[in-house]
Amino acid sequence: MTTPTATTGLIFNEPLLWEKSRDGRCGLSIPTSDVPSSPLDATLTTGGPNLPQLSEVDVTRHYTRLSQWNFGVDSGMYPLGSCTMKYNPKTNEVQAARPGFTTAHPMAAEQLTQGAMELMYNLEQDLGEITGMDAVTLQPAAGAHGELTGMLVIHAFHAKNGKQRSKIIIPDTAHGTNPASASLCGYESINIKSGENGILTPEAVAAVMDEDTAGIMITNPNTLGLFEENIQEIADIVHAKGGLVYGDGANMNAIMGIVQPGKIGIDVIHLNLHKTFSTPHGGGGPGSGPIGVVSKLAPFLPSPRISKTDKGYSWQFDCPDTIGRMLTFHGHFGILVRAYAYIRTMGKGLKLASQLAVLNANYIKAELRDTLALAYDRPCMHECVFSDKNQQPYHVTTLDMAKRLMDYGFHPPTVYFPLVVQGAIMIEPTETESKETIDEFIQAFKDIAKEAEETPELLQTAPNLPKVKRMDEVAAARKPCLCG
Amino acid sequence: MRYLPHTQEDITEMLKVTGHSSLEDLFSSIPESCRLKGDLDLPDALTEWELNDHMEGLAANMAATKVFIGAGSYRHHIPSALNYLLSRSEFATAYTPYQPEISQGTLQGIYEFQSMITEILGMDVATASHYDCGTALAEAMLIALKKKKKTKKVAVSALVHPHHRQIINTYLSPSGYELIEIPYNPDGTTDLSVLDAMEDVAAVAVQSPNFFGVIEDLTKVRAAADAKKALMVVSFTEALSYGLLKNPGSFGANLVCGEGQSFGISQSFGGPGLGILTGTKKLMRDLPGRLVGRAKDKDGKDGFVLTLSTREQHIRREKASSNICSNNGLNAMAAGMYLAFAGKKGLHELAVLNHDKAVFLKQTLEGAGFTAPFDTPFFNEFVLKAPPGFQARRKQLETEKGILAGLPLECYYPDLKDHYLFCATEVLSRQDIENLAKEVRP
Numbered sequence: 031m032t033t034p035t036a037t038t039g040l041i042f043n044e045p046l047l048w049e050k051s052r053d054g055r056c057g058l059s060i061p062t063s064d065v066p067s068s069p070l071d072a073t074l075t076t077g078g079p080n081l082p083q084l085s086e087v088d089v090t091r092h093y094t095r096l097s098q099w100n101f102g103v104d105s106g107m108y109p110l111g112s113c114t115m116k117y118n119p120k121t122n123e124v125q126a127a128r129p130g131f132t133t134a135h136p137m138a139a140e141q142l143t144q145g146a147m148e149l150m151y152n153l154e155q156d157l158g159e160i161t162g163m164d165a166v167t168l169q170p171a172a173g174a175h176g177e178l179t180g181m182l183v184i185h186a187f188h189a190k191n192g193k194q195r196s197k198i199i200i201p202d203t204a205h206g207t208n209p210a211s212a213s214l215c216g217y218e219s220i221n222i223k224s225g226e227n228g229i230l231t232p233e234a235v236a237a238v239m240d241e242d243t244a245g246i247m248i249t250n251p252n253t254l255g256l257f258e259e260n261i262q263e264i265a266d267i268v269h270a271k272g273g274l275v276y277g278d279g280a281n282m283n284a285i286m287g288i289v290q291p292g293k294i295g296i297d298v299i300h301l302n303l304h305k306t307f308s309t310p311h312g313g314g315g316p317g318s319g320p321i322g323v324v325s326k327l328a329p330f331l332p333s334p335r336i337s338k339t340d341k342g343y344s345w346q347f348d349c350p351d352t353i354g355r356m357l358t359f360h361g362h363f364g365i366l367v368r369a370y371a372y373i374r375t376m377g378k379g380l381k382l383a384s385q386l387a388v389l390n391a392n393y394i395k396a397e398l399r400d401t402l403a404l405a406y407d408r409p410c411m412h413e414c415v416f417s418d419k420n421q422q423p424y425h426v427t428t429l430d431m432a433k434r435l436m437d438y439g440f441h442p443p444t445v446y447f448p449l450v451v452q453g454a455i456m457i458e459p460t461e462t463e464s465k466e467t468i469d470e471f472i473q474a475f476k477d478i479a480k481e482a483e484e485t486p487e488l489l490q491t492a493p494n495l496p497k498v499k500r501m502d503e504v505a506a507a508r509k510p511c512l513c514g
Numbered sequence: 515m516r517y518l519p520h521t522q523e524d525i526t527e528m529l530k531v532t533g534h535s536s537l538e539d540l541f542s543s544i545p546e547s548c549r550l551k552g553d554l555d556l557p558d559a560l561t562e563w564e565l566n567d568h569m570e571g572l573a574a575n576m577a578a579t580k581v582f583i584g585a586g587s588y589r590h591h592i593p594s595a596l597n598y599l600l601s602r603s604e605f606a607t608a609y610t611p612y613q614p615e616i617s618q619g620t621l622q623g624i625y626e627f628q629s630m631i632t633e634i635l636g637m638d639v640a641t642a643s644h645y646d647c648g649t650a651l652a653e654a655m656l657i658a659l660k661k662k663k664k665t666k667k668v669a670v671s672a673l674v675h676p677h678h679r680q681i682i683n684t685y686l687s688p689s690g691y692e693l694i695e696i697p698y699n700p701d702g703t704t705d706l707s708v709l710d711a712m713e714d715v716a717a718v719a720v721q722s723p724n725f726f727g728v729i730e731d732l733t734k735v736r737a738a739a740d741a742k743k744a745l746m747v748v749s750f751t752e753a754l755s756y757g758l759l760k761n762p763g764s765f766g767a768n769l770v771c772g773e774g775q776s777f778g779i780s781q782s783f784g785g786p787g788l789g790i791l792t793g794t795k796k797l798m799r800d801l802p803g804r805l806v807g808r809a810k811d812k813d814g815k816d817g818f819v820l821t822l823s824t825r826e827q828h829i830r831r832e833k834a835s836s837n838i839c840s841n842n843g844l845n846a847m848a849a850g851m852y853l854a855f856a857g858k859k860g861l862h863e864l865a866v867l868n869h870d871k872a873v874f875l876k877q878t879l880e881g882a883g884f885t886a887p888f889d890t891p892f893f894n895e896f897v898l899k900a901p902p903g904f905q906a907r908r909k910q911l912e913t914e915k916g917i918l919a920g921l922p923l924e925c926y927y928p929d930l931k932d933h934y935l936f937c938a939t940e941v942l943s944r945q946d947i948e949n950l951a952k953e954v955r956p
């Protein structure tokens with residue numbers, strides 16, 4: 031057994047903010063008033079909410095201690111499948127923090143915001159090139175929001191063509207958001223199964239595609255980490271019946287510079303800038319979910335659209351076929367700056383990033399295939415999916431192994447997803463992990479598999495090193511306590 | 515490339531293990547016809563220093579200096595300590611806290627955020643965040659429509675931010691739902707009397723302070739919603755106002771949604787902001803998005819987890835009422851930090867100061883020929899009718915000095931020709947305000 035990278039260190043217990051509160055403390059510098067006092071009618075006001083009272087030192091120490099209980103990409107390898115937890119470059123943060131950007135008012139006149147608009151215009155062009163799409167909107171706030179935007183575009187397209195459709199085809203390897211997004215557009219999900227090798231067959235699509243079906247939502251590479259190699263044939267079947275092909279671009283990190291989805295039959299795609307384009311996940315967001323579309327769908331994109339003229343950049347409000355507005359202002363601009371900084375830093379090197387992401391995943395697949403049961407024995411893209419089949423005889427589950435990985439200093443992979451694989455363990459290393467780190471991860475998994483046979487209780491009681499032991503999520507949901 | 519750690523030897527060794535002859539060979543499962551011939555047409559890679567120059571150039575081409583508009587995006591001071599703490603990469607580079615044992619920092623921080631938001635708004639439950647106020651409000655409309663299945667309509671005040679009403683329309687129309695606008699009174703409040711004659715609605719929604727900055731009478735909104743057996747929904751764009759105003763929960767609101775950008779989040783050209791979504795206990799299971807709750811570990815030690823996830827899309831799939839997964843978590847953390855710095859005293863004093871500055875700006879502009887169409891209480895925004903010639907002068911100030919002197923309302927409310935929405939916060943000094951008056955005096 032190797033020495034795990036994780037160990038214990040000095041961390042602190044830290045109470046809730048209000049348990050540290052002392053009347054009269056304040057951690058904010060309040061400007062001195064230089065105008066007369068004009069109190070509002072007392073019937074409208076209160077003395078203010080009862081918030082905790084703390085000094086700047088108290089608050090600083092509070093959040094510093096909290097941060098030490100967290101694991102981030104900067105702490106170690108974070109191989110969450112389908113989440114693309116790559117390194118978040120620090121220069122991106124510097125760029126987004128430039129005062130010209132951070133203080134910009136979204137409703138300021140165009141001539142005062144040309145820099146931000148130029149950046150957005152350039153980013154639209156770059157994302158259009160990477161996806162092979164004719165038009166891009168940066169408005170959606172996150173991947174799921176982009177997906178909803180894309181589905182609304184499809185809905186608007188059919189409405190414009192005079193006949194709305196009622197169904198949408200969704201393969202069983204889809205993200206959970208796909209059916210939820212489709213429902214919001216009033217489409218009934220028609221679920222189809224992928225073939226025995228984890229790949230969707232044209233026959234399965236042809237069997238359900240008809241002229242009342244709006245299209246298909248397809249993730250490529252799919253959530254098993256496999257490239258849907260029948261994509262062009264499937265797109266032809268859907269297009270022949272007047273349908274559209276929605277591409278979930280959550281897994282774009284596998285194919286930058288290798289496949290342009292817009293050139294292989296996909297009509298709409300969303301991107302997750304917080305996955306593929308290196309912006310931080312922030313413990314759950316904010317993300318950004320631009321969508322790209324083929325030219326015939328461009329008129330339906332959210333408004334306003336940005337355009338470039340010889341006088342500079344301007345907002346186009348005159349979009350008669352638009353689905354409307356998706357977000358109050360122009361998208362998550364602060365996130366767009368980071369993604370743009372990344373693309374400008376990588377240039378054509380984006381292709382190498384995808385190649386190395388795929389290399390890392392294939393390497394893990396090759397090295398762990400004798401330890402864990404492989405879900406599908408096919409060439410994988412940027413992630414590989416195993417299961418806990420080999421460990422079941424020892425009463426050790428995927429969850430047990432995931433928790434035990436923490437004791438070895440790794441964030442667990444995505445577990446129990448995709449749903450088509452029972453006890454799934456979905457590993458996406460990304461390109462920014464080195465061979466040494468990946469070797470350590472592989473060794474940790476091998477050691478854990480050995481523990482599963484010899485000392486299964488070590489896994490069943492894991493994790494042992496973190497500040498808290500395994501949390502009882504079932505009891506928490508039974509009697510929810512959501513504020514204090 | 516400094517983000518890619520692989521040496522040539524690493525690549526060779528790894529390809530040997532995977533059984534591929536080259537990096538290109540890794541993609542042999544992709545049909546030839548799907549593959550891009552040649553390279554992407556992207557600009558050449560920049561060094562860190564070249565990138566700095568390029569970005570500095572873009573950021574310098576942002577010319578606003580003094581901003582007298584809010585309308586959903588407000589300039590407030592942000593403590594240096596906040597951005598410093600927020601940039602700790604344990605917070606910034608973590609994923610959604612699905613593995614609670616190594617995410618307790620995010621989880622406790624969000625739990626504290628939820629708790630302080632419920633205190634500020636007088637509500638029972640706050641979610642871990644939404645994208646922004648407009649999308650949170652659209653979700654609130656969907657909740658109301660789900661609760662009252664036979665109804666296809668919601669009534670929304672015309673004084674809800676125009677962009678928010680546009681978002682609601684985008685979200686509702688594909689499902690055959692309809693937004694009915696409630697007009698406004700001559701005093702700048704919502705004209706609830708028209709609801710009497712209105713057909714059945716699932717929600718009555720107002721913004722307070724509303725788009726004109728005016729504080730709505732929420733007692734009347736509650737009564738109007740009751741008369742319609744509809745949910746009372748209140749939104750707000752200036753979160754700081756509730757450091758001073760009676761909160762919507764105390765008037766019996768069922769759902770309250772808002773924009774939390776004022777709580778320590780930079781304007782950043784409008785995003786990312788912070789969607790706040792809260793409800794009564796009765797609606798807890800109808801709220802979309804993540805919730806953090808208290809829990810115990812197997813040894814009985816206190817901690818936190820994401821909870822009630824059976825409401826969410828990854829479990830309920832097509833039956834989920836919302837598809838949200840990523841929210842604006844780090845901005846919720848920022849807001850939590852801001853509220854911790856400000857505290858009871860700070861938030862209240864700052865809110866009072868904002869109101870005082872706005873009253874001073876209003877009076878000063880009135881002295882410069884502007885007139886007030888409404889005589890109703892406001893927080894830090896208000897509407898003024900401009901004297902002749904202001905339109906051209908405003909344009910001139912904008913282009914020549916980068917001064918944003920009010921937001922023209924005519925494009926949103928055609929009957930309000932020559933009316934402008936102004937805003938003052940604590941960042942504007944008396945001098946700034948007096949200078950503006952000098953500039954705009956006819």
